[in-house]
Amino acid sequence: MDPNKTPDALLDDVGAAFSRLRRRTNQALTDHGMTKRDLTRNLIINVVDEADGEMTVGAVADQLNVDPSVASRMVTDCIDSGYLQRAASAADGRRTVLRLAPAGVELRDRFSRLQRETFEQITSAWTDADRLELARLLTRYADDSGRHA
Secondary structure, three states: OOOOOOHHHHHHOHHHHHHHHHHHHHHHHHHOOOOHHHHHHHHHHHHHHOOOOOEOHHHHHHHHOOOHHHHHHHHHHHHHOOOEEEEEOOOOOOOEEEEEOHHHHHHHHHHHHHHHHHHHHHOOOOOHHHHHHHHHHHHHHHHHHHHHO
């Protein structure tokens, strides 16, 4: 990082930095034995897990900004693999909602551990204060991004 960059230049670099972050973090996870399919499954599991209310296949498509047929295939893969379960909606028994299965909770937790390990490895030369500040700000950014989606 160039400490002499202007504030505008730093802000202009954010998009490319997020792109590199995603690619490199995913590569680190696949280096730990996770497959590309596991990465997709984890994405679906997190969308279902983080839902404020009931989650449907259509809502997954909306969250991921993909075609409903794409979301349906992704969800079906998670169900067939034992990570998600279909259930009747508590609000409307005619509607089907998605819930994490025990294996989905285990996969989510495994990813969480690997992501933390990767974060700690990448920031191993940082001070604890810098590492925690990035974690705090990144979490805040992610939370705020949900309100602007």
